Amino acid sequence: MHPFPEAFKLQFLIEAELNQICLAQWQIQLNFDSARIIIEGELEHVDKSGTVRRYNTDESRLSPFFLHHLIGQKVRLLEVEPFRLTLAFDDGDILRIFSDEGPYECGQISDKNGQGIIF
16 A cells, blocks of 8 residues: 655664464464554565565465564664565574555554554
8 A cells, every 4th residue: 555664764663572373364463572563464574594485465374384483583684665664583584574555454564652654
């Protein structure tokens, strides 16, 4: 629905530690110690060995999920493109979160104060 904001507006994600991953029928929540990302679209996980796994919450069933080892890791780097947010973690794993120009929102990012950004 919306492009991601510029990187300086998402700097609160740097050093955020992932504490919990929640799966729901149409969303994936990444709960950090100081932020939350709700994904209602596509997510790509590139593990440290280079294996790429792509998940889409619009599908009736998620494929096997391999994100649990990210719990306890911190975001060390972020990169923002208009419709892609890339987060790099301690161990070298990368998450890419996608947005699009469609009529529906693809998710939300909020800081520890609940201030949110819809993408």
